[in-house]
Amino acid sequence: MQVKEEFKPTIVAFCCNWCSYAGADLSGTNRLQYPANVKIIRIPCSCRLNPMFILRAFQRGADGVILCGCHPGDCHYTTGNYYARRRMTLLFSMLDYLGIERERTRVEWVSAAEGAKFAATMNDFVETVTKLGENKRLEDLRCKSE
Amino acid sequence: MQERVKAKAIELLESGVCDRVLGWKAGEFFYDVTPAVFTSREEIEKEFVFGPFCGANMSKYLIAESRKEGKKVGAFLKPCDTYSFQQLQKEHRIWRENVYAVGVQCEGMCDIEALKAAGIKGILGAEGSGDTLTVHTLYGDKSVERKAVLAERCACCKSKKLLGCDEIVGEQGEELESARFEQVAKLEAMTPDERFAFWRGELSRCIRCNACRNVCPACSCEKCVFDNPNSGIENKAASNSFEENLFHIIRAFHVAGRCTDCGECSRVCPQHIPLHLLNRKFIKDINELYGEYQAGADMDTRPPLMNFQMDDPEPSVVHERGSDQ
Numbered sequence: 001m002q003v004k005e006e007f008k009p010t011i012v013a014f015c016c017n018w019c020s021y022a023g024a025d026l027s028g029t030n031r032l033q034y035p036a037n038v039k040i041i042r043i044p045c046s047c048r049l050n051p052m053f054i055l056r057a058f059q060r061g062a063d064g065v066i067l068c069g070c071h072p073g074d075c076h077y078t079t080g081n082y083y084a085r086r087r088m089t090l091l092f093s094m095l096d097y098l099g100i101e102r103e104r105t106r107v108e109w110v111s112a113a114e115g116a117k118f119a120a121t122m123n124d125f126v127e128t129v130t131k132l133g134e135n136k137r138l139e140d141l142r143c144k145s146e
Numbered sequence: 147m148q149e150r151v152k153a154k155a156i157e158l159l160e161s162g163v164c165d166r167v168l169g170w171k172a173g174e175f176f177y178d179v180t181p182a183v184f185t186s187r188e189e190i191e192k193e194f195v196f197g198p199f200c201g202a203n204m205s206k207y208l209i210a211e212s213r214k215e216g217k218k219v220g221a222f223l224k225p226c227d228t229y230s231f232q233q234l235q236k237e238h239r240i241w242r243e244n245v246y247a248v249g250v251q252c253e254g255m256c257d258i259e260a261l262k263a264a265g266i267k268g269i270l271g272a273e274g275s276g277d278t279l280t281v282h283t284l285y286g287d288k289s290v291e292r293k294a295v296l297a298e299r300c301a302c303c304k305s306k307k308l309l310g311c312d313e314i315v316g317e318q319g320e321e322l323e324s325a326r327f328e329q330v331a332k333l334e335a336m337t338p339d340e341r342f343a344f345w346r347g348e349l350s351r352c353i354r355c356n357a358c359r360n361v362c363p364a365c366s367c368e369k370c371v372f373d374n375p376n377s378g379i380e381n382k383a384a385s386n387s388f389e390e391n392l393f394h395i396i397r398a399f400h401v402a403g404r405c406t407d408c409g410e411c412s413r414v415c416p417q418h419i420p421l422h423l424l425n426r427k428f429i430k431d432i433n434e435l436y437g438e439y440q441a442g443a444d445m446d447t448r449p450p451l452m453n454f455q456m457d458d459p460e461p462s463v464v465h466e467r468g469s470d471q
């Protein structure tokens with residue numbers, strides 16, 4: 001008999017190469033725990049994140065998407081994260097307007113020195129999404145592999 | 147008004163300023179007026195119309211027309227068209243020196259569905275200027291208040307100002323106080339579940355005909371992300387899918403900060419999806435978060451999504467907004 005497994009959400013974390021990706025690395029070298037269902041995707045800068053990436057991740061079965069980038073003012077390319085901030089604000093507001101749970105998306109600024117913050121953020125985000133349950137409103141059955 | 151516009155079109159051709167004129171031509175029915183290029187006096191006299199159903203926004207066609215060789219292209223632009231016209235110039239899409247723009251004052255365009263809903267049967271045609279329209283029907287002529295049959299976008303008209311034209315037919319108008327965000331605010335006040343149900347109801351009717359994209363002046367990229375045949379989402383999906391939502395979110399996002407709110411997307415939608423509510427949500431958010439901005443209203447300000455302030459609100463404002471909802 002199959003035992004029903006506990007729900008483990010799939011989380012996609014887009015991390016900027018210069019700060020947050022290094023922050024994730026630091027949390028690893030510091031042996032700080034964060035859930036294994038966080039899939040990190042490295043992007044050159046937080047403003048590389050095309051809104052389509054987020055929606056495509058949801059279509060393909062992600063339960064939560066988080067964007068991590070350098071703190072505003074610390075962008076490697078000087079201003080990238082300021083543009084990303086405006087875009088994500090508007091996109092999240094639109095998702096909320098369409099009735100999609102707003103806790104499924106998040107932006108967090110994590111610097112290369114903040115390994116502890118990275119782990120804490122991921123733990124918190126996974127917990128929030130686990131409470132929300134499976135993503136049903138944004139999935140596309142044609143795009144899901146399995 | 148129609149006679150004045152027609153006379154102007156003929157004058158433009160015969161004086162040699164233009165060798166072609168962009169205007170409206172009656173389609174199969176009196177209400178499906180289509181944009182057309184006129185090159186001779188005879189054509190204009192026979193086919194040119196300007197009446198209560200000339201909703202088509204002419205600015206988009208100027209992208210291709212202004213790049214052609216020859217003399218200037220004459221274009222008739224209503225106030226909303228002039229906003230798109232300026233916005234497209236700002237994006238270097240229209241070659242201004244090849245266009246002779248004639249502003250035409252607009253009294254508000256009518257919606258055939260509203261005419262039918264008003265209980266008028268056997269409609270053969272409608273005309274008139276001013277507050278009352280004369281509707282020709284199988285059972286004789288009837289008069290209708292223009293206000294009662296206006297298209298939604300015209301009932302909450304944002305501006306009657308004609309911008310950046312070489313010449314104006316009719317009177318220059320003013321920016322208006324409009325209640326165009328009322329419906330957006332109403333939706334915002336709903337619970338997420340109600341909003342989701344509302345948008346599922348609307349967007350699941352989408353047949354992915356791409357009419358909204360094809361008619362939108364802001365959607366004039368030479369290559370569109372939705373034309374990718376390998377995306378796996380290029381056509382209609384099952385009804386329980388997110389696919390139509392993705393299409394409409396991304397389309398609205400791609401025109402955010404550039405959409406002048408001309409309302410063409412909703413006008414052409416064969417399924418009557420209120421697509422302007424998506425664009426207006428972005429406009430409303432931009433106004434509230436980053437300061438008032440009207441796309442196309444001027445030639446020199448930076449579009450809000452190509453700009454930033456050090457103290458912009460964090461994306462978490464969305465999460466904090468009315469946590470009881």
